Amino acid sequence: DSGVTQTPKHLITATGQRVTLRCSPRSGDLSVYWYQQSLDQGLQFLIQYYNGEERAKGNILERFSAQQFPDLHSELNLSSLELGDSALYFCASSVRDTRTDTQYFGPGTRLTVL
Amino acid sequence: AQSVTQLDSQVPVFEEAPVELRCNYSSSVSVYLFWYVQYPNQGLQLLLKYLSGSTLVKGINGFEAEFNKSQTSFHLRKPSVHISDTAEYFCAVSEMDTGRRALTFGSGTRLQVQP
Numbered sequence: 001d002s003g004v005t006q007t008p009k010h011l012i013t014a015t016g017q018r019v020t021l022r023c024s025p026r027s028g029d030l031s032v033y034w035y036q037q038s039l040d041q042g043l044q045f046l047i048q049y050y051n052g053e054e055r056a057k058g059n060i061l062e063r064f065s066a067q068q069f070p071d072l073h074s075e076l077n078l079s080s081l082e083l084g085d086s087a088l089y090f091c092a093s094s095v096r097d098t099r100t101d102t103q104y105f106g107p108g109t110r111l112t113v114l
Numbered sequence: 115a116q117s118v119t120q121l122d123s124q125v126p127v128f129e130e131a132p133v134e135l136r137c138n139y140s141s142s143v144s145v146y147l148f149w150y151v152q153y154p155n156q157g158l159q160l161l162l163k164y165l166s167g168s169t170l171v172k173g174i175n176g177f178e179a180e181f182n183k184s185q186t187s188f189h190l191r192k193p194s195v196h197i198s199d200t201a202e203y204f205c206a207v208s209e210m211d212t213g214r215r216a217l218t219f220g221s222g223t224r225l226q227v228q229p
Contacts, residue, residue: 002157033216043204045216058216090157099146099208099215100165105157 003027004106006091012112018079021109025072025093031055032074033094033103034066038087049074050097078111086113116141118205120220128228129197135190135223137205145207147188148217149179152202161203164188175199200227 003026013019025032034046036059045058049068060066063081068074078085088108094101121136139145146165150158162173169181179190188205202224206217 002159004157031215035217042221043219045218048216056216092158097215099210100163102160102163103217105150105159107155107157 002104002106004091004093004104006089006106006109008109009107010110010112012114013081014114015081015083017081017113018077019081019111021076021078021089021091021111023074023076023091023093023106025074025091026104029093029095029104030072031094031097031101032068032072033092034060034074034076035090035092035105036087037090037108038084041087043090046076055097081113083113086111116143116145116207116209116218118207118218118220120203120205120223122223123221124224124226126226126228127195130194132193133191133195133199133225135203135205135225137188137190137220139186139188139205139207141186141207141209144210146210147179147181148206148208149173149177149188149190150204150206150219151175152204152222154201158204161190195225195227197227197229199225201225 046060048056092103149161205220
């Protein structure tokens with residue numbers, strides 16, 4: 001158990017809908033990263049927050065957004081869902097905002113868009 | 115921009131045999147290197163990382179990896195595998211001295227340990 005929690009574990013929804021994925025980082029970690037794992041794209045970085053502020057963006061679609069709240073939990077919002085958005089979404093956390101810090105991954109949320 | 119290539123998508127091996135999972139990277143700047151393992155239906159767990167110093171890095175569960183700067187490689191090895199090592203293994207890099215902290219992952223290698 002990494003100490004990172006993600007809810008829900010599974011999510012099934014229809015095209016065009018909007019969903020919110022939730023992540024609680026390890027106690028004391030200030031950085032949260034979101035990654036998407038799909039069969040065709042592999043593991044891709046989406047976005048990073050550090051202590052409530054957006055720090056870096058990766059291959060995140062405009063239909064997706066995220067935020068980190070004062071209690072440091074983070075939410076990833078996916079809207080106008082398409083079939084291709086079906087994937088495993090991971091949240092990871094690290095203590096600070098440095099490249100040497102270990103990122104601890106949560107168990108992921110499996111999103112299925114029908 | 116950096117990229118990571120894992121040369122083998124699947125590696126079948128018998129129990130107690132040695133194994134090497136290959137990883138090559140490409141980057142215009144120096145990088146930090148990581149190996150993560152993903153067991154079925156679980157998240158990723160860090161096996162080991164190379165930040166600096168000795169090029170031979172020892173990790174958890176008996177795994178080790180060697181950083182070779184001239185060949186831009188970071189191959190993962192274990193002298194004797196167990197059935198429980200069956201999982202997907204990901205090599206990843208992060209860039210030094212840039213604004214990017216996120217990891218860039220390879221496509222993964224599925225290690226299948228057979229009895």
